[in-house]
Amino acid sequence: MIKYIKTGLLAASLLAQAFFTQAQLTPATIREYLLQPVLPGHIALPYLRQVKIFYDCYQYRPAWINDDSARTQLLAYLSQSAALGLNDSLYQYTTLQSFRHSTTQLFTVTDSIMAELQLTDACIHFLDELLYGNATPETGYNGLDYTPGCISVATLLAAALQEGNFGSLLQLYENTSPGYIATKSRLGQLLRIQQDSSFHSQRPVSSPAVTCANKPLLYKLWQYGYLTSPIDSLPDDSLKQKLKEVQQLFSLQADGILRPNLMKELNVPVEVRIQQLAKALNTFRWMNCLRQQNKWVVVVNIPSANLLVYECDTVVLESRIVVGKKSTPTPLFITSISEVVMYPYWTVPHSIATRELIPMFALNPRMVAANNFSILNDHGNIVPPTSINWKALKGKNFPYTIRQSTGCDNALGIIKLNFYTPYGVYLHDTPWKILFNTYNRYYSHGCMRVEKIIPLAHMVLEGNAIAMDTILQKGNLLHQQPVTIPATSKIPLLVLYNTSWVDSAAHVRFYPDVYQKQRY
Known part of the structure; x- marks a missing residue:
């Protein structure tokens, strides 16, 4: 031995x-x-x-x-x-x-x-x-x-x-994608800080003052590489600019105001940030073969609420998305996009129907027509909403299907991308586009609303995109029926969960652990 x-x-x-x-x-x-x-x-x-x-x-x-x-x-x-x-x-x-x-x-x-x-x-x-x-x-x-x-x-x-x-x-x-290289660089920066003789346990940032008198703030800015020394002395205007930069690092509104949400992010131990970056690096490695073997790969990251389409190492499309809130999280999965549905019906999930719509319809059955819904019985026939005793219906006693008709007010918008999972979720358009302008886009019941759904659908259809464009040019006709167009070739779709991730410009960001999945 x-x-x-x-x-x-x-x-x-x-x-x-x-x-x-x-x-x-x-x-x-x-x-x-x-x-x-x-x-x-x-x-x-x-x-x-x-x-x-x-x-x-x-x-x-x-x-x-x-x-x-x-x-x-x-x-x-x-x-x-x-x-x-x-x-x-x-x-x-x-x-x-x-x-x-x-x-x-x-x-x-x-x-x-x-x-x-x-x-x-x-x-x-x-x-x-x-x-x-x-x-x-x-x-x-x-x-x-x-x-x-x-x-x-x-x-x-x-x-x-x-x-x-x-x-x-x-x-x-070694992986050469820009996102990988940027993440590795940020990891190296934090490791160097951790080994610096000035690095030590520091009391948390608790004061909102954006001045050099706020020593814990200066230390945290140095820790993330925005100051050359933890004892730097800067004019207040310059310090405010540094604060805006660190707000962008945490995907927060970059206004130079030290709010509790930024304090919370700054007070996360550097050891946790190192583990988050290491996890992102290993995710890039894990999906590298898939990116090299397919023309395009669609990657959704839940905490960042963004969608990236990769062509090998290059991001060719980026879109903001809206994902599931904490109580109705978007599931994590790997699949492939198989078809584009134009002017889709929205078949309301049973949980949404019983929790949200039945109480509303019980108060006013006219809300069924006002929101473009139809009530279908077990045979698929439409039932007049006024003939239903809504107040007598309960979660387990609901023998109907609620379907929203096609149109711009449809919850799925005018385009839906289909793929198989056991979860009944989609990538789709939305009539509520204002939500794309928010920072923490966790609002849905689990589906993923895509801001750039039309460019993404064009990629899915590739050689057959003219069929989609022709239908769009006609607009939403009266009694428009859904039109399904098969994908030219199925595109892999990854829905993942990384609290450190990148955008199309390979800017590394940290994001909230919205579903509380991280254990560090």
Whole structure:
């Protein structure tokens, strides 16, 4: 086994010798070891299958034990884990620490093989998380059965070592999307602040004063990189401008007024912000294969209430959206957009019908017609609302369907994008466009109202968009029926939840944890 030298004369004597001793490794010894049904020495290799693929590609030659340069480069890569939003304590940490501190002793062939394989396992684990993320984003439904893995990490590593470009591996294969790069930069800024000698626990911002006398405010502005020092002295006008910039960081109204909502965001510990940024980085990695394999990918992020359409690494469309409020949250899922419905009916969900509409209709049945609703029985026939005893109806005793007719006043607007999920939600237009001008757009019953629904529908229909434009030009005719147009090709749709995210210009922002999903 690997033995770690800690104290005493024996330690001093051994450390005075070479970095570590080793029994000679050959391809034959490594191959024989890996072909055993159970590896000797109780060695734990979480990525054993990929380790075996690697050595098969590498002709079972030792990659690290006999190569100081490759081993040094591997240790250098792993030392960057925190700046990459990764956790190096998961990568065979004890073995790696023994190499970092020159305390490794390999007395037998088995010792050398175990160390060799643990280094390979650590490298593959690190590269796998660098390429594909260290966690799968929460989704209640994965209709694409998507799992990232467009490149075999084991074969990639073997090729890099064989071709002599292992030292350029991160440069060649790390995510290059602008949003990823900006998020990584913001993470690096906070990590540097955290390691600065001036960084310490600071009392929270509690005063609304935007002056240099408000020391906790100055400290927080320095912490986020808006001041060069926590003791900077600025004129009040300049400080107010800095405050506007930090308000934009938290997606708040940029007016230079220090309100309680901004104080709350400023007082979030920097450790939490680091975890939020790391989560966003790993989300970018996780969805990277999907972006590279499809012409377009639509990504909705709930806390930021925005929609981005990616063409590979480039955002080609951004739209503000309205998402579900806390009591009726928008579900998280992966699916694909299958069709565009022009002038859709809105079939009112049972929960909305019983909680909101029945009490209104019980007070005044004329509200059915006034809001363009129809009442349908079990056979799909329209029932006169005046013939219904609304006051006798309860949640479980409601044998009707409420449907809103087509038109500009329809809750779904004039366009709906269909996709399958078990949740009965859509991307759709809305007659209430004023809500797009608000900052925290959490108002819906779970569906997603899209400000730029027409450009998005054009992308879904691509070669058949003229059919939609023709229908739109005719306008909403009397007794207009819904028109369904199949998507030219199904576009992947991801509905995700990140409290740190970017816009189309790759500006990193922090957002409220509106559904209280984050646990830091």
